[in-house]
Amino acid sequence: MKRGRSPKQRLLALGHGVILFLACLVVLVPLAYLVINSVKLPREFLTVPPTILPTQVTFEHYGELFEDNKTFRHFRNSLTVTLWTTGVTIITGTLAAYGLARMRLSAKILAAVTFIFLFIRFYPRVTTVIPFFLVMRELDLLDTVWAIIIGQLGITIPFVTWLMLVVFQDLPAEIEEAAVVDGASVWQRFWRVVLPIVMPSVSAAAILTAFLSWNEFLIASSVARRKASVLSIAVAGFVSDKGIQWGPMAAMSVVMIVPMIVFALFAQKYLIRGITFGAVKG
Amino acid sequence: MNSSWHRRHDLPWLVLFVIPAFVIVVAVQFYPLAYSAFLSVQDWVLTESQVPKGFVGLENFVKELSDEIFRRSVRNSVLITAGALVLEMFLGVCLAYLTMGSSWRMRSIRTLLILPMVIAPVAAGTLWRILLNSRAGLVNHLLSLIGIKGPEWLASPDWAIVSVILLDTWQWTPFVLLVVGAAIASIPDDLLEVAAIDGASRWKTFLYIELPLLMPLLLLTFVFRMLESLLSLDSIYSLTNGGPGYSTYTLTYYIYTLGLRSFDFGGAAASSWLFMIFATFSIGLVFWYQRKDW
Numbered sequence: 001m002k003r004g005r006s007p008k009q010r011l012l013a014l015g016h017g018v019i020l021f022l023a024c025l026v027v028l029v030p031l032a033y034l035v036i037n038s039v040k041l042p043r044e045f046l047t048v049p050p051t052i053l054p055t056q057v058t059f060e061h062y063g064e065l066f067e068d069n070k071t072f073r074h075f076r077n078s079l080t081v082t083l084w085t086t087g088v089t090i091i092t093g094t095l096a097a098y099g100l101a102r103m104r105l106s107a108k109i110l111a112a113v114t115f116i117f118l119f120i121r122f123y124p125r126v127t128t129v130i131p132f133f134l135v136m137r138e139l140d141l142l143d144t145v146w147a148i149i150i151g152q153l154g155i156t157i158p159f160v161t162w163l164m165l166v167v168f169q170d171l172p173a174e175i176e177e178a179a180v181v182d183g184a185s186v187w188q189r190f191w192r193v194v195l196p197i198v199m200p201s202v203s204a205a206a207i208l209t210a211f212l213s214w215n216e217f218l219i220a221s222s223v224a225r226r227k228a229s230v231l232s233i234a235v236a237g238f239v240s241d242k243g244i245q246w247g248p249m250a251a252m253s254v255v256m257i258v259p260m261i262v263f264a265l266f267a268q269k270y271l272i273r274g275i276t277f278g279a280v281k282g
Numbered sequence: 283m284n285s286s287w288h289r290r291h292d293l294p295w296l297v298l299f300v301i302p303a304f305v306i307v308v309a310v311q312f313y314p315l316a317y318s319a320f321l322s323v324q325d326w327v328l329t330e331s332q333v334p335k336g337f338v339g340l341e342n343f344v345k346e347l348s349d350e351i352f353r354r355s356v357r358n359s360v361l362i363t364a365g366a367l368v369l370e371m372f373l374g375v376c377l378a379y380l381t382m383g384s385s386w387r388m389r390s391i392r393t394l395l396i397l398p399m400v401i402a403p404v405a406a407g408t409l410w411r412i413l414l415n416s417r418a419g420l421v422n423h424l425l426s427l428i429g430i431k432g433p434e435w436l437a438s439p440d441w442a443i444v445s446v447i448l449l450d451t452w453q454w455t456p457f458v459l460l461v462v463g464a465a466i467a468s469i470p471d472d473l474l475e476v477a478a479i480d481g482a483s484r485w486k487t488f489l490y491i492e493l494p495l496l497m498p499l500l501l502l503t504f505v506f507r508m509l510e511s512l513l514s515l516d517s518i519y520s521l522t523n524g525g526p527g528y529s530t531y532t533l534t535y536y537i538y539t540l541g542l543r544s545f546d547f548g549g550a551a552a553s554s555w556l557f558m559i560f561a562t563f564s565i566g567l568v569f570w571y572q573r574k575d576w
Contacts, residue, residue, distance in 0.1 A: 020380055024394055026452070031397070033420050034409045046418045049426075092303040099299030102292065115569050120311055122509045122565050126534050127554035130541045131317035132310070154310025157303050186295035215402035217516035222542055235404045236520045239411070250412060253405040264400040268393055271400070275457070276464040 374458020
């Protein structure tokens with residue numbers, strides 16, 4: 001950028017700054033307001049005008065949430081589901097992607113595989129929710145975290161396989177040739193040579209999977225409404241015809257959102273990589 | 283030892299690598315899909331019978347297509363998705379340009395702007411439910427400060443649709459920003475420099491050089507967002523719960539409630555297969571576009 005800008009340029013720069021500032025406000029204000037609401041006194045809820053700065057900070061809504069173990073259980077269930085889903089997805093998805101990438105499939109078969117991945121990602125998932133519910137009922141798995149985990153795996157495994165397939169295909173063949181000459185087995189090549197190189201992509205895939213799993217609602221709400229209920233169901237549960245409990249609803253939303261925001265800020269590089277990659281390459 | 287020897291001996295291993303993922307996907311995706319196709323031609327309401335009552339041909343499809351709520355849900359889905367997409371694409375592309383660059387400041391702004399995306403859609407729904415409360419909500423309060431009397435966001439049928447569009451836009455504009463931002467960054471600088479030397483204005487450079495380059499990606503992003511917006515359930519569930527009345531029932535929401543609240547498995551399966559025809563067509567479009575790039 002050159003020094004000594006004309007008035008017009010300065011005006012443009014100012015406008016630029018103002019728009020970005022407003023955009024940041026549009027993101028931040030709702031989030032801040034949610035946090036404020038979670039520490040407001042009940043009587044300050046439906047006031048006109050709204051109470052923006054509460055006179056007193058209270059943690060009673062959080063206390064209410066955590067006093068009967070239910071929220072702990074939701075939290076624990078969400079964590080269990082996320083860890084299992086992410087772990088199993090990364091292992092099976094990465095292996096499958098490597099297998100597919102090295103099989104030297106014909107272009108036609110590869111195209112079919114691609115279509116299947118795209119299809120699974122975007123078909124109306126609500127179609128399979130009822131059959132899945134019936135299968136889980138048959139297997140006596142209804143209302144267990146396993147039903148949620150199995151259901152989510154059906155979404156996350158194809159997703160990660162597809163992400164990693166492109167990564168493995170882009171890897172130059174020379175990297176493995178030396179290992180082939182040394183007589184290394186497929187497993188050794190995968191484990192010692194390839195995996196360390198693609199680790200950043202694996203991390204990106206893992207982080208994205210964890211997000212999908214933690215935030216997932218459709219499958220969880222269809223197969224596990226009571227004992228195995230997770231945070232997303234608990235948050236949605238506040239919307240009932242009996243009237244809304246504003247305080248606990250805000251507090252529960254904060255409990256669900258905050259870990260992901262902290263996680264997103266730390267793992268930002270990988271998250272962005274996962275999202276843009278997944279979109280651009282399918 | 284040659285490479286074909288290796289290929290032959292590798293194959294069993296490679297197949298073994300693929301099997302676990304394959305088994306899970308077939309069991310969790312393809313089997314339920316086939317099951318759902320079966321259900322779509324069966325008469326089965328769980329509250330009436332524990333087992334399917336028998337083959338009814340296309341009756342479920344006919345029933346759904348003439349159902350008032352089904353039609354209304356389709357209309358709502360189209361309205362919401364169209365509204366949200368126009369806003370998201372426009373704002374996303376603008377913001378992608380405004381946050382270009384790798385300076386510390388721009389990177390922090392980008393980080394901040396993508397936060398809505400990492401929030402669980404159910405929680406985003408409750409968040410906006412608080413903000414849009416017509417009397418005590420923050421949005422109407424802010425509007426009143428500049429002299430506008432805010433509408434009954436969630437209580438009026440039309441404004442409830444607008445509310446859903448706003449929520450979708452708030453949460454997913456960052457996605458367009460991210461994808462388009464990455465694409466802009468990958469346009470070679472010399473291309474733009476040549477245009478600048480030739481005296482092309484910034485706007486013309488965008489219109490004649492960058493836009494054509496970005497077009498395939500914009501179309502792809504458009505179809506991606508379209509499908510995801512059509513399929514979204516969580517945010518509507520916690521923002522409006524379909525209401526008031528049926529005024530924010532989307533197709534996904536309709537199928538969900540038909541199946542899991544009314545337990546009309548046949549009807550739900552039939553409507554999801556109607557939905558599927560459209561989705562498959564759109565997925566085919568994405569597929570075709572991606573193949574062209576290879």
